Amino acid sequence: MDVEILLRVDGKEHRLTVDTRTTLLDALRERLGNTSPKKGCDHGQCGACTVLMNGQRVTSCLVLAVAGEGAEIVTAEGLAEGDELHPVQRAFIAHDAFQCGYCTPGQVVSAVAMMREAQAGWPSVVTEDLDADVVVLDDREIAERMSGNLCRCAAYANIVPAIAEVARP
Amino acid sequence: MTVTSAGPSAVGAALDRKDGPLKVRGAATYAGEWPVDNPAYLYPLQATIAAGRITGVDASAALDLPGVLGVITHVNAPKLAWATDPEVAVLQSDEVAWRGQIVGAVVAETLETARHAAGLVRLAYEQRPHDTELRADRHDLHRPQHAALFGAAPGDLQDGSPADSALGDVDAGLAEAAFTLDATYTTPMNHHNPMEPHTGIAVWTDDEITLYCSSQGVHLHRSLLAGAFGVDAARIRAISPHVGGGFGSKVYPVVWGTLALMGAQLVPGRPVKFALTRQQMFALVGYRPATIQRVRLGADSDGRLTAIAHDVIQQTARAKEYAEQTVGATRAMYAAPNRSTTTRVAALDVPVPTIMRGPGEATGMFALESAMDEMASAAGLDPIEFRIRNEPAVHPEHGLPFSTRNLVACLREGARRFGWEGRDPAPLSRRENDWLVGTGVASSIYPSPRLPGNSASIHADADGRYTVRIGAADIGTGTWTALTQIAAEALGVGVEDVNLEIGDTSLPVASSAGFSSGINCWGSTIYAAADELRKLLDSEHGGMVPAEGIEASADMPDNPYMEQFAMYSFGAQFAEVRVHEDTGEIRVPRLLGVFDAGRIINPKTARSQLIGGMTQGLSMALHEASVIDPRFGHVVNNDLGGYHFASNADVGSVEVHYLEERDPYTNPMGSKGIGEVCIVGTAAAIANAVHHATGVRVRDLPITLDKLIV
Ligand code: FES
Ligand code: FES
Numbered sequence: 067m068d069v070e071i072l073l074r075v076d077g078k079e080h081r082l083t084v085d086t087r088t089t090l091l092d093a094l095r096e097r098l099g100n101t102s103p104k105k106g107c108d109h110g111q112c113g114a115c116t117v118l119m120n121g122q123r124v125t126s127c128l129v130l131a132v133a134g135e136g137a138e139i140v141t142a143e144g145l146a147e148g149d150e151l152h153p154v155q156r157a158f159i160a161h162d163a164f165q166c167g168y169c170t171p172g173q174v175v176s177a178v179a180m181m182r183e184a185q186a187g188w189p190s191v192v193t194e195d196l197d198a199d200v201v202v203l204d205d206r207e208i209a210e211r212m213s214g215n216l217c218r219c220a221a222y223a224n225i226v227p228a229i230a231e232v233a234r235p
Numbered sequence: 236m237t238v239t240s241a242g243p244s245a246v247g248a249a250l251d252r253k254d255g256p257l258k259v260r261g262a263a264t265y266a267g268e269w270p271v272d273n274p275a276y277l278y279p280l281q282a283t284i285a286a287g288r289i290t291g292v293d294a295s296a297a298l299d300l301p302g303v304l305g306v307i308t309h310v311n312a313p314k315l316a317w318a319t320d321p322e323v324a325v326l327q328s329d330e331v332a333w334r335g336q337i338v339g340a341v342v343a344e345t346l347e348t349a350r351h352a353a354g355l356v357r358l359a360y361e362q363r364p365h366d367t368e369l370r371a372d373r374h375d376l377h378r379p380q381h382a383a384l385f386g387a388a389p390g391d392l393q394d395g396s397p398a399d400s401a402l403g404d405v406d407a408g409l410a411e412a413a414f415t416l417d418a419t420y421t422t423p424m425n426h427h428n429p430m431e432p433h434t435g436i437a438v439w440t441d442d443e444i445t446l447y448c449s450s451q452g453v454h455l456h457r458s459l460l461a462g463a464f465g466v467d468a469a470r471i472r473a474i475s476p477h478v479g480g481g482f483g484s485k486v487y488p489v490v491w492g493t494l495a496l497m498g499a500q501l502v503p504g505r506p507v508k509f510a511l512t513r514q515q516m517f518a519l520v521g522y523r524p525a526t527i528q529r530v531r532l533g534a535d536s537d538g539r540l541t542a543i544a545h546d547v548i549q550q551t552a553r554a555k556e557y558a559e560q561t562v563g564a565t566r567a568m569y570a571a572p573n574r575s576t577t578t579r580v581a582a583l584d585v586p587v588p589t590i591m592r593g594p595g596e597a598t599g600m601f602a603l604e605s606a607m608d609e610m611a612s613a614a615g616l617d618p619i620e621f622r623i624r625n626e627p628a629v630h631p632e633h634g635l636p637f638s639t640r641n642l643v644a645c646l647r648e649g650a651r652r653f654g655w656e657g658r659d660p661a662p663l664s665r666r667e668n669d670w671l672v673g674t675g676v677a678s679s680i681y682p683s684p685r686l687p688g689n690s691a692s693i694h695a696d697a698d699g700r701y702t703v704r705i706g707a708a709d710i711g712t713g714t715w716t717a718l719t720q721i722a723a724e725a726l727g728v729g730v731e732d733v734n735l736e737i738g739d740t741s742l743p744v745a746s747s748a749g750f751s752s753g754i755n756c757w758g759s760t761i762y763a764a765a766d767e768l769r770k771l772l773d774s775e776h777g778g779m780v781p782a783e784g785i786e787a788s789a790d791m792p793d794n795p796y797m798e799q800f801a802m803y804s805f806g807a808q809f810a811e812v813r814v815h816e817d818t819g820e821i822r823v824p825r826l827l828g829v830f831d832a833g834r835i836i837n838p839k840t841a842r843s844q845l846i847g848g849m850t851q852g853l854s855m856a857l858h859e860a861s862v863i864d865p866r867f868g869h870v871v872n873n874d875l876g877g878y879h880f881a882s883n884a885d886v887g888s889v890e891v892h893y894l895e896e897r898d899p900y901t902n903p904m905g906s907k908g909i910g911e912v913c914i915v916g917t918a919a920a921i922a923n924a925v926h927h928a929t930g931v932r933v934r935d936l937p938i939t940l941d942k943l944i945v
Contacts, residue, residue, distance in 0.1 A: 087347045096346065101268040102261030104479070106430045107513040111875035114430055142261045155259035159251050162843045166711025167258030168430040168479030174259055206884075213882040218430045218480050219711050220850030220881060221843060223889040 071135045075100060076144025084131045091115045093131035094141065102141035102171045106216070113215035116172035116179075117141050123179035125214075142171030145178060153232050154178055161228035165219035173215045177229045180211045184233070203233040245723035245730045246904060249839040253715045253735075254477065263477040266434040266449040271506035274436065275304055277498040278349035279509075280339035281518060282331040284362045285868025286553075286584045289329040289338060291359035297341055302348040305501045306356060308339035313500060315493075316465025321554045322488035322521070322587050323459050326497070331360065332554035333586045334868040335518025337490055342498045342507060365584035367868045369550045371419075371527045376548060376579040379558030391578065392560045393590065394684075394750075398578040400566055400632055405531070408542025408573030412533025414613045420530065420602035420934045423860035424550075424870070425523040426516070426878060427591050429710075431479020433520050434510040435495030439503050443472060448492055450475035450738075451485040452747025454688065454706050457740045460492050476738035481710040482851075483590035484520040486749045491519075517873035521589025522861060524550045526561055528602040533573075538614045540571035540625050545603065551580040552587040559588075560595035564680050564915065565603050567803060570627035584868055590749060592851060593911040596681055597918070601855075601936060604677035604919030609932065617660065618676055618923070619646050630801040638800040638900040639907075641831035642678055645807035645894055649676070649829040652892065653809040662930035670813040670822075673928025677919035679806030679830070681912035683901055685794065686746035689756045691764040692788035693726070695772075695780045700734060701726055703764070706745040707737040707757045711847075712910060713840030714753060720836055721758040721904060725765035743788060751804070751908025754836060755901060756791055762903040763789035796900035804912040806830040808849065812924035819940030823853055823921060824887035833898035833907035845891040845913040852917020854881035857937050 073080045075098060084093055091108070094100045094117070103126050106114030110128040117126045118140040126139075145152040154177050157163070164170040184201040192210045193201055201207060208226050217225065257263040282289075294306040312326035325337040339356060343349035378398050379391050391398035409415055429449075436447040444466065450456045453473040461468035473492075478485060491509055498507035511519060526549040533542040545565040551557050562576035591597075611621035623643050629636050650656065658674060659665070665672040691705040703722040709715045714737060723730045736742055746756050768787035772778050776785065796802075811825040826849050835841045858879040861870045872878045891913075897905030918936060925943070926932045933942045 085345060085347045087351075092346060095268070099270055100261075101264070104261070104265075104430070105267075105432070105510070107875045109513065109874055109876065111513075112430065142259065146260050151256065151259060158259050159255040162252060162255075162839050164252075164255075164258060164711075165713070165840075165843050165847055166430065166478060166480040167254065167263055168265065168711075170258050171261035209883045209886070213884040216430065216875060216880070216882055218428055218482070218851075218880065219843075220847040220854070220886070222850060222881070222883045222886040223846045224843060225883065 069132055071132055073134055073139065074137065075139045076141055086132055088131045089127050090129040090131045090134045091126040094126065100141055100143060102143040104168050104172060106169065113176060114169050114172040116175045116215065118175060118179055123176050142174045145174065154229065157228040157231045161224045163224040163228040164221050169215060169217045173217065173225060176212060176215045181233050205230060208233065245720040246836050248720065248837065250716055250720065250730065250837055252713060252840055253719060265431055265477050265479050266447050266475060267436060267508060267510050269436055269447045271436055274506040274508045275342050275344060275502050276346040276349045277340050277342050277494060277507050277509040278353040279337050279494060279515065280353050280356055281515065282334055282336045282338045284331055284360045285334040285365035285367065287331050287360050287362040289331065289358055290361050293357040296355040297352040300348065300352045300355065302344040303352045304342045304344065306339065306341050307497055307501065312497060315463045317462045322490060323463050323493055325490055325493050333552060333584055335586060337494065337519065340494055340498060342501050365868050367583050367585050367863050367865050369525050369527065369581055369583065371548055373581050376581055379551065379556060379578060379580045392558050394560045394563065396560055396563060399576060401575040402632060403573035405542045405544045405573045405575045408571065409531060409533040412541045413536040414534045414610060416532045416606055416610050416613060418530055418606055418609060418934060420528045420605060422526045422598045422601060422936045424525045425591060425855060425859045426861050427482040427484035428516065428878065428880060429480030429482055429484060432511045432513060432516060433485060433491040435491045436506050436508050437495035437499035438506045439496065439499035444470050444496065446471065446473045446492055446495065448473055448475050449478055449485050451478065451481040451708050451710055451749055453738060453740045454744045455747045456489050456492055459489055460496060463493060464496060473740045474738065475708065478708060478710040481748065482592045483594060483749065485710065486747050487589055488521050513875060514873045517861065517870040518586045521587060523591035524588035526598050528561065530602050530606040532606055532610050534610055534614055538616045538621050538624050540569055542573040543569060543571045544575045546577045548579050548581065550585065550588065551582050552585050553582045555587045557588045559590065561599040564596045564600045566632045567630055567680060567801065568603060568678065569625040570631050574631065585863065592848065593681065593914045596911065596915045597855065600915045601918040604916050605922050605934065608675065608923040619650055619655065622646060622678060635799065635801045638796065638802045639831065639833065639896055639898045640803065640805060641894050641896060642805040645805055645829040645831050648892065648894060649807040649809050649827060653827045662927055669816045671816055671928040673812050673924045675810050675920045675923030675927055677808050677916035677923060679808055679912045679916035681751055681804050681908055681915055683755060683802040683804055683907040684750050684752050685756050685797065686750060686752050688744055688746050689760040689791035690743040690788060691760040692743050692786055693764045693768050694784060694786040695768060696784045697780050697782045699732055701728065701732055702734045702736065703761060704736045704742045705757055705760060706740055706742040707753060708748040709737060710748050712748060712753065712844060713837060716840055717754055717836040718757055718761060722761050725762045751910040754906055755908060758904050759902045760789065760791040763792050794902065800900050802901055802907065804830065804832040804907040804909065806912050806916065808916045808920040810920040810924040812921060812928050814925065814928045814943060819943040821857055821925065821938060821940060826853060827890045828913060829892045829894060830912060831894045831896065832909045832912060833896065833901060834905035835893050835895055836904065836906055841909050842891050844909055846889040848911065848913025849889055849917050850881055850886055852914045853886065853921060855936065856918035856921040860937050
């Protein structure tokens with residue numbers, strides 16, 4: 067069944083007709099030509115497709131496009147302002163926090179949302195003080211909170227310091 | 236504008252990755268991301284039996300579905316001109332040789348429709364009994380005969396080397412030894428799982444056939460596919476400037492290319508997109524084969540090896556023989572007068588294995604370097620000292636000198652940086668709270684070979700810009716950056732003056748990214764092209780670039796030293812391991828590697844490659860195993876939830892250091908390979924540290940907690 071939906075992606079509105087089975091990831095990549103979120107598993111198991119949906123990180127392969135109707139969606143492309151890269155993106159380059167780059171936009175989006183989660187006091191499994199208003203992002207917290215984003219090139223030892231540089235300036 | 240040979244050296248600078256700004260925003264174009272008009276989508280069908288034949292196809296329900304453009308099976312698939320290789324040629328007969336093999340495909344207007352329709356195609360089978368179990372006591376083990384893939388002299392193993400080797404008398408060497416070891420080590424199937432699934436977009440017109448593809452070498456893919464489809468290679472253009480990882484799985488098997496092209500033939504002129512799903516990748520793009528390895532060592536009372544024997548049994552597929560050099564590193568590592576290696580394979584009803592990062596060396600060195608640790612304990616020697624005592628002066632089998640071999644220096648420097656001195660060698664000697672702490676070491680080795688078939692061109696503009704063209708690949712290895720630096724050095728100009736073009740068959744031919752040979756081959760070729768350019772300028776233009784520009788090209792020159800020296804990269808890897816006393820949980824807070832890989836082209840991207848390889852080694856040690864259900868013949872844990880590889884929280888500190896020494900014989904840059912040496916030995920260093928921590932010797936990868944709780 068086809069339905070018409072409105073998607074708001076990286077600040078632009080798109081009206082399009084989609085099969086109700088289409089995922090948000092496929093709508094972004096195949097219909098809107100936004101290749102920033104990547105398809106690594108299509109199963110919510112790798113994080114390559116991570117986007118912000120109303121400010122929170124989601125794996126867009128597990129969201130149906132119709133469920134994205136009206137939501138504010140931001141991809142790694144939208145985190146940059148024109149040629150001006152987001153600080154996390156600049157830190158990833160400076161620390162060479164990737165090799166092939168296929169997991170990278172998902173890592174970047176995930177890192178941005180993860181820092182907000184810590185700022186809002188959301189604990190993780192390694193958080194000592196569950197009542198803290200703000201969780202301090204030490205390396206262990208960063209590694210734990212970024213573990214939903216797999217990197218087969220295994221740039222983890224560079225990803226953690228790249229994020230730390232932004233999280234603990 | 237003049238071209239000099241001695242400009243400011245760009246090689247050795249820790250430059251940021253050139254493709255970085257594109258990649259962090261997701262704007263680098265991978266295979267499935269090329270903007271094409273009105274694409275159709277292909278979804279494959281896979282065999283649901285492990286052996287037998289297809290007796291009937293009913294595609295009517297699929298064909299009735301609105302939006303379906305066609306169903307391809309062996310009944311109506313185009314007959315290929317060359318159908319001997321099941322990793323390339325698909326749908327050529329009714330035979331099924333493994334579960335998950337391609338048995339058909341649906342092409343449709345949308346991805347959703349193609350996938351839905353694939354589920355509507357009914358296939359009937361006549362099943363044969365199948366056999367997927369690798370065991371040492373099988374009666375059908377045979378000596379492999381594997382034609383080399385990479386153009387080296389055809390030999391038994393995929394690198395062109397013989398299956399067996401022998402020097403002296405191993406039994407006599409063991410009989411005279413003061414200490415002996417006879418142990419068997421086993422390793423499971425591992426899957427590459429690059430983050431980018433194998434993808435092709437194909438467009439077939441009467442003139443040109445275009446394939447955007449995930450490729451570790453566009454020219455190899457083009458020649459395989461041109462051969463299969465019986466078309467002139469010049470008609471096919473394969474394009475792959477950015478690749479989301481490969482680790483060997485995007486070198487040779489190109490089923491996705493074949494199927495995308497068959498789909499494109501069905502709808503001429505219209506682009507057809509085909510991306511494997513993660514699950515499909517476990518049956519179609521190769522894997523590291525499982526091994527059973529017996530290692531026997533003998534040493535005299537001074538800790539000098541009297542005998543080394545390494546006997547390997549590994550799996551191959553009945554559909555196609557693949558045999559890798561699991562014994563290869565053992566032949567080059569340590570001195571001993573009596574030595575032998577053997578390789579036997581069992582042909583099973585399983586998918587075809589292929590090269591995976593450190594093919595053979597990674598598994599073989601898990602066994603040898605674990606055995607060396609066991610022998611060091613038996614002989615009462617420090618494992619570093621034991622290795623140093625057995626350092627060979629020349630290659631232990633063929634007697635050639637090494638071009639450079641700084642293994643001992645790597646071990647010593649690593650020991651110093653890691654804090655090895657004063658280590659109590661006794662197992663269970665360190666405990667912190669509930670954690671047992673241990674440390675381990677292992678050596679690393681990987682050859683620095685060359686692959687044939689390389690050519691490069693350089694175009695100089697009068698305004699001082701140089702365009703360097705070669706069909707090389709960047710699979711995350713940093714080729715875009717490293718080759719730019721090499722070209723700048725070869726031309727004696729700055730990197731900003733060099734415009735590199737790679738990843739396209741419209742560029743001069745290049746070998747694939749594999750065997751840690753890329754920079755060696757492509758860099759040497761660019762050097763030669765720069766020489767040609769200089770000669771041309773000097774002889775005809777007085778050293779000045781004419782207003783209309785000038786172009787020169789060259790093939791990769793022969794390296795006469797390859798016959799005279801054994802060329803290898805080396806390394807020493809150290810691991811700290813903590814094992815929880817009650818739960819058996821295993822953590823690796825620290826890995827440290829020191830590498831002898833000749834001159835480092837770009838220390839920043841090289842470091843990433845080395846930490847990546849070491850981390851994959853950690854993953855091989857603790858996490859990775861593809862489990863076949865022998866009743867059905869498929870990998871049951873065929874997704875990223877079931878097949879665990881290291882995630883961020885599995886990894887602690889990973890440190891790498893280089894012992895930089897220009898290798899005078901390998902190539903004009905003085906470099907050796909770095910892509911694979913880093914995964915060789917890591918698993919053993921971790922296994923040795925686990926033994927040191929717990930007193931439990933695990934000889935079967937991966938080291939999971941159930942193997943520690945006895
Ligand atoms: S593609 Fe969505 S989590 Fe892997
Ligand atoms: S950079 Fe290749 S998967 Fe992360």
